[in-house]
Amino acid sequence: MNCDLCQDLIQQRLDGLEPADPALLEGHLHDCPACRSLHAAAISLQHGLRLLTPQSPPDALTDRVASRLLADYRTRMRWRRGTAWAALAASALLMLSAYLWWRGTVSVPGTPFDPNPLAKELPRKGPDELPEPLPAPAGVRESMSEVGSAMAQVAARTADATVAESRHFLPLLPAPALPKLQLPSPPSAPTQVLREAGEGVSGALAPITDSPRRALDLFLRDLPMNLDEKMGL
């Protein structure tokens, strides 16, 4: 038995374990003052530890803590529910935005060009109801229709101006001496030459618009009724 072993045994006693050979320990303590002093202090400590009473919490602490925990739980649940609803609303908004964007950019192939695609979708109105203002058409389609309309208007004005000028010269032309021809219907046969001329003009302008053709037709209708007689037909 040495001091190290003796101190180990003292620690075991403080752990609540008795040494296997107490006589050996007592023998060393008898001979070693340092270990004897340490052993005495350990006995005092054991005595003091028996007097050491656990600190009891105040009576109201349990209720106070439990209330705090319950309040915290309810707050967290409320926050969690609110977050879930907000996430749902945000998702719905995102989906709606995506759908509206898709509607605006997608063009369906094979459908005829319609400068006012939304007109068909508007509900029918009664005779007394004021028509609703048309909603703004989609971006690309709107641009194309505007360009076509502008070009048609320019071509129509040009054709109208040309036909209007040529009308002035017709009464001054001498009537050609032509043999009497037995022509079948239509009654407007004498004007066929002019019609073909007009069709030629409109045919040249056809790729752009059909309004010159309409303008020529109007011109032919406006011709004086006794022209046939003047032409000897």
Next chain:
Amino acid sequence: MSADEVTLVRRCLRGEAEAIQDLVQRFQAEVFGLCVRLLSHRHDAEDVTQEVFLRVFRSLKGWDPTRALKPWITGIAVNRCRTWLAQRARRPELVDYLQDTVPGPTPDDSTELLSEIQAALAELRLEYRTVFVLFHEQGQPYEEIAIALDRPVGTIKTWLHRARLEILERLRRRGMVPVEEGDKSAAVVPEGRGKQP
């Protein structure tokens, strides 16, 4: 761990008021007792006890059902006390003056011994103090303390042995140990030894 603890935790997670009350009642005494010893201040111990249970409640979802509840809660309590002591060191210390100024009965030897042990405890390092309180005051075995503090058992034994030696040394210096006549080595403490962690 026990099936009873698992059931209790599940009920707490569902927000049952009775289960929450039960959880607090089960572990409050030990948590509070530990906090008082570590913080040496009852008022602080009450606040920290509340914080401990709040932390426990919020972390219940992450509790491993294969582990016992008590060491887990003890570990949280020790960590909260450590944090509190660090914060207290940075602000003016509020001393519980009431204990010092109220005159009490003339202390006898037992009372004096007790106050010397408590004073010696307050001077220990936090780790040594924690292990000493858990072992001697709360009766927890080495293995349970090791789980609570997340340390090997050997480390826990070393800390406890060193804590005892420091307390014994203080008791001897303060004259709380009967000295034999002619024993010149009574004040000599064997060189601090302990198993290395």
